Amino acid sequence: xxxxxxxxxxxxxxxxxxxxxxxxxxxxxxxxxxxxxxxxxxxxxxxxxxxxxxxxxxxxxxxxxxxxxxxxxxxxxxxxxxxxxxxxxxxxxxxxxxxxxxxxxxxxxxxxxxxxxxxxxxxxxxxxxxxxxxxxxxxxxxxxxxxxxxxxxxxxxxxxxxxxxxxxxxxxxxxxxxxxxxxxxxxxxxxxxxxxxxxxxxxxxxxxxxxxxxxxxxxxxxx
Numbered sequence: 382x383x384x385x386x387x388x389x390x391x392x393x394x395x396x397x398x399x400x401x402x403x404x405x406x407x408x409x410x411x412x413x414x415x416x417x418x419x420x421x422x423x424x425x426x427x428x429x430x431x432x433x434x435x436x437x438x439x440x441x442x443x444x445x446x447x448x449x450x451x452x453x454x455x456x457x458x459x460x461x462x463x464x465x466x467x468x469x470x471x472x473x474x475x476x477x478x479x480x481x482x483x484x485x486x487x488x489x490x491x492x493x494x495x496x497x498x499x500x501x502x503x504x505x506x507x508x509x510x511x512x513x514x515x516x517x518x519x520x521x522x523x524x525x526x527x528x529x530x531x532x533x534x535x536x537x538x539x540x541x542x543x544x545x546x547x548x549x550x551x552x553x554x555x556x557x558x559x560x561x562x563x564x565x566x567x568x569x570x571x572x573x574x575x576x577x578x579x580x581x582x583x584x585x586x587x588x589x590x591x592x593x594x595x596x597x598x599x600x601x602x603x604x
Contacts, residue, residue, distance in 0.1 A: 510542030
Protein backbone atom coordinates (compact mmCIF):
# COMPACT_ATOMS: atom_id res chain seq x y z
CA UNK A 382 0.00 0.00 0.00
CA UNK A 383 2.73 2.43 0.97
CA UNK A 384 4.79 1.46 -2.08
CA UNK A 385 1.81 2.19 -4.36
CA UNK A 386 1.31 5.64 -2.86
CA UNK A 387 5.04 6.41 -3.10
CA UNK A 388 5.07 5.32 -6.77
CA UNK A 389 2.12 7.62 -7.58
CA UNK A 390 3.85 10.55 -5.81
CA UNK A 391 7.05 9.98 -7.78
CA UNK A 392 5.11 9.81 -11.03
CA UNK A 393 3.29 13.03 -10.17
CA UNK A 394 6.57 14.85 -9.36
CA UNK A 395 8.19 13.60 -12.59
CA UNK A 396 5.15 14.63 -14.60
CA UNK A 397 5.17 18.15 -13.08
CA UNK A 398 8.91 18.45 -13.66
CA UNK A 399 8.55 17.43 -17.30
CA UNK A 400 5.72 19.95 -17.72
CA UNK A 401 7.84 22.78 -16.23
CA UNK A 402 10.77 21.85 -18.48
CA UNK A 403 8.50 21.78 -21.51
CA UNK A 404 7.02 25.19 -20.65
CA UNK A 405 10.51 26.63 -20.11
CA UNK A 406 11.64 25.40 -23.55
CA UNK A 407 8.52 26.85 -25.16
CA UNK A 408 9.12 30.20 -23.43
CA UNK A 409 12.79 30.25 -24.38
CA UNK A 410 11.94 29.41 -27.99
CA UNK A 411 9.37 32.20 -28.07
CA UNK A 412 12.00 34.64 -26.84
CA UNK A 413 14.38 33.66 -29.62
CA UNK A 414 11.66 34.10 -32.23
CA UNK A 415 10.73 37.48 -30.78
CA UNK A 416 14.36 38.63 -30.81
CA UNK A 417 14.75 37.42 -34.39
CA UNK A 418 11.62 39.23 -35.50
CA UNK A 419 12.74 42.34 -33.63
CA UNK A 420 16.03 42.28 -35.54
CA UNK A 421 14.15 41.98 -38.80
CA UNK A 422 11.89 44.87 -37.90
CA UNK A 423 14.87 47.03 -36.91
CA UNK A 424 16.79 46.38 -40.14
CA UNK A 425 16.63 49.02 -42.85
CA UNK A 426 16.73 48.57 -46.56
CA UNK A 427 19.93 49.58 -48.35
CA UNK A 428 18.26 52.75 -49.62
CA UNK A 429 16.93 53.68 -46.19
CA UNK A 430 20.41 53.17 -44.71
CA UNK A 431 21.93 55.33 -47.45
CA UNK A 432 19.35 58.02 -46.72
CA UNK A 433 20.37 58.03 -43.05
CA UNK A 434 24.09 58.07 -43.90
CA UNK A 435 23.68 61.11 -46.16
CA UNK A 436 21.75 62.94 -43.43
CA UNK A 437 24.59 62.23 -40.99
CA UNK A 438 27.04 63.68 -43.52
CA UNK A 439 25.11 66.95 -43.36
CA UNK A 440 22.88 66.65 -46.39
CA UNK A 441 19.34 68.02 -46.31
CA UNK A 442 16.44 65.58 -46.41
CA UNK A 443 15.83 66.47 -50.05
CA UNK A 444 19.46 65.91 -51.04
CA UNK A 445 19.75 62.70 -49.02
CA UNK A 446 16.58 61.28 -50.53
CA UNK A 447 17.64 62.00 -54.10
CA UNK A 448 21.01 60.33 -53.49
CA UNK A 449 19.42 57.26 -51.90
CA UNK A 450 16.58 57.10 -54.42
CA UNK A 451 17.95 58.24 -57.82
CA UNK A 452 14.56 57.85 -59.52
CA UNK A 453 13.39 60.84 -57.47
CA UNK A 454 15.67 63.10 -59.50
CA UNK A 455 12.76 63.49 -61.93
CA UNK A 456 10.34 64.49 -59.17
CA UNK A 457 9.47 68.00 -58.15
CA UNK A 458 11.09 69.46 -55.05
CA UNK A 459 7.72 69.48 -53.30
CA UNK A 460 7.17 65.78 -53.91
CA UNK A 461 10.67 64.87 -52.80
CA UNK A 462 10.38 66.98 -49.64
CA UNK A 463 7.09 65.37 -48.65
CA UNK A 464 8.36 61.85 -49.34
CA UNK A 465 11.66 62.44 -47.56
CA UNK A 466 9.83 63.86 -44.54
CA UNK A 467 7.60 60.77 -44.33
CA UNK A 468 10.64 58.52 -44.63
CA UNK A 469 12.51 60.39 -41.90
CA UNK A 470 9.51 60.07 -39.58
CA UNK A 471 9.43 56.32 -40.13
CA UNK A 472 10.14 54.88 -36.63
CA UNK A 473 12.86 52.53 -37.89
CA UNK A 474 14.58 55.21 -39.94
CA UNK A 475 14.35 57.82 -37.21
CA UNK A 476 15.71 55.39 -34.61
CA UNK A 477 18.64 54.56 -36.88
CA UNK A 478 19.34 58.26 -37.44
CA UNK A 479 19.34 58.92 -33.68
CA UNK A 480 21.71 55.99 -33.17
CA UNK A 481 24.18 57.21 -35.80
CA UNK A 482 23.88 60.83 -34.68
CA UNK A 483 24.52 59.99 -31.00
CA UNK A 484 27.56 57.93 -31.98
CA UNK A 485 28.89 60.80 -34.09
CA UNK A 486 28.42 63.28 -31.23
CA UNK A 487 30.21 60.97 -28.78
CA UNK A 488 33.13 60.49 -31.17
CA UNK A 489 33.38 64.26 -31.61
CA UNK A 490 33.31 64.81 -27.84
CA UNK A 491 35.98 62.15 -27.32
CA UNK A 492 38.13 63.75 -30.00
CA UNK A 493 37.81 67.16 -28.34
CA UNK A 494 38.82 65.68 -24.99
CA UNK A 495 41.86 64.04 -26.58
CA UNK A 496 42.81 67.28 -28.34
CA UNK A 497 42.51 69.28 -25.11
CA UNK A 498 44.68 66.80 -23.24
CA UNK A 499 47.26 66.88 -26.00
CA UNK A 500 47.42 70.68 -25.91
CA UNK A 501 47.80 70.76 -22.13
CA UNK A 502 50.50 68.10 -22.25
CA UNK A 503 52.43 70.04 -24.90
CA UNK A 504 52.18 73.26 -22.88
CA UNK A 505 53.36 71.40 -19.78
CA UNK A 506 56.37 70.04 -21.66
CA UNK A 507 57.35 73.58 -22.65
CA UNK A 508 56.54 75.16 -19.31
CA UNK A 509 58.50 72.74 -17.16
CA UNK A 510 61.52 72.14 -19.37
CA UNK A 511 64.85 73.53 -18.13
CA UNK A 512 67.93 74.56 -20.06
CA UNK A 513 69.90 71.90 -18.19
CA UNK A 514 67.76 69.29 -19.95
CA UNK A 515 69.67 70.17 -23.13
CA UNK A 516 73.10 71.41 -22.07
CA UNK A 517 75.58 70.83 -19.27
CA UNK A 518 78.39 73.02 -18.03
CA UNK A 519 81.53 70.98 -17.40
CA UNK A 520 84.47 72.43 -15.50
CA UNK A 521 88.02 71.26 -15.07
CA UNK A 522 91.46 72.77 -14.42
CA UNK A 523 91.49 74.26 -17.89
CA UNK A 524 88.18 76.08 -17.37
CA UNK A 525 84.54 75.56 -18.15
CA UNK A 526 82.79 74.50 -21.33
CA UNK A 527 79.21 73.93 -22.38
CA UNK A 528 78.36 70.45 -23.57
CA UNK A 529 75.19 69.88 -25.56
CA UNK A 530 73.27 66.71 -24.78
CA UNK A 531 72.66 64.21 -27.55
CA UNK A 532 69.15 65.02 -28.87
CA UNK A 533 68.76 61.43 -30.06
CA UNK A 534 68.59 60.28 -26.46
CA UNK A 535 66.26 63.05 -25.28
CA UNK A 536 62.74 61.93 -24.24
CA UNK A 537 59.92 63.13 -26.49
CA UNK A 538 58.53 65.42 -23.78
CA UNK A 539 61.88 67.24 -23.65
CA UNK A 540 62.16 67.49 -27.43
CA UNK A 541 58.76 69.19 -27.48
CA UNK A 542 60.25 72.15 -25.63
CA UNK A 543 62.81 72.83 -28.36
CA UNK A 544 61.90 75.52 -30.86
CA UNK A 545 65.09 75.53 -32.88
CA UNK A 546 68.50 73.89 -33.23
CA UNK A 547 71.03 75.50 -35.53
CA UNK A 548 74.65 76.36 -36.04
CA UNK A 549 76.37 79.70 -35.75
CA UNK A 550 79.97 80.87 -36.02
CA UNK A 551 80.28 80.31 -32.27
CA UNK A 552 78.89 76.78 -32.43
CA UNK A 553 75.54 75.07 -32.02
CA UNK A 554 72.58 77.22 -31.00
CA UNK A 555 69.59 75.82 -29.11
CA UNK A 556 66.40 77.80 -28.62
CA UNK A 557 63.51 76.78 -26.38
CA UNK A 558 59.86 77.69 -26.81
CA UNK A 559 58.64 80.56 -24.64
CA UNK A 560 58.55 79.03 -21.17
CA UNK A 561 56.89 82.03 -19.51
CA UNK A 562 54.14 82.16 -22.14
CA UNK A 563 53.43 78.45 -21.65
CA UNK A 564 53.21 78.93 -17.89
CA UNK A 565 50.88 81.88 -18.41
CA UNK A 566 48.54 79.85 -20.63
CA UNK A 567 48.50 76.96 -18.17
CA UNK A 568 47.84 79.34 -15.30
CA UNK A 569 44.90 80.89 -17.12
CA UNK A 570 43.47 77.47 -17.91
CA UNK A 571 43.78 76.42 -14.27
CA UNK A 572 42.40 79.82 -13.14
CA UNK A 573 45.48 80.52 -11.05
CA UNK A 574 45.54 84.18 -11.97
CA UNK A 575 42.97 86.90 -11.38
CA UNK A 576 42.67 89.35 -14.24
CA UNK A 577 42.47 93.03 -13.36
CA UNK A 578 38.95 94.32 -13.95
CA UNK A 579 38.58 98.00 -14.74
CA UNK A 580 35.23 99.60 -14.12
CA UNK A 581 33.98 102.89 -15.46
CA UNK A 582 31.88 105.06 -13.20
CA UNK A 583 29.26 107.09 -14.99
CA UNK A 584 27.80 110.23 -13.48
CA UNK A 585 29.09 113.30 -11.73
CA UNK A 586 31.27 112.92 -8.68
CA UNK A 587 31.38 115.84 -6.27
CA UNK A 588 34.96 116.94 -5.73
CA UNK A 589 35.23 119.34 -2.80
CA UNK A 590 38.60 120.59 -4.09
CA UNK A 591 37.46 121.24 -7.64
CA UNK A 592 37.13 125.02 -7.12
CA UNK A 593 40.57 125.45 -5.57
CA UNK A 594 43.44 126.82 -7.62
CA UNK A 595 46.85 125.19 -7.73
CA UNK A 596 48.31 127.78 -5.36
CA UNK A 597 45.45 127.27 -2.90
CA UNK A 598 45.95 123.53 -2.96
CA UNK A 599 49.67 123.96 -2.25
CA UNK A 600 48.84 126.13 0.73
CA UNK A 601 46.44 123.49 2.04
CA UNK A 602 49.15 120.85 1.80
CA UNK A 603 51.54 122.99 3.80
CA UNK A 604 49.03 123.15 6.63
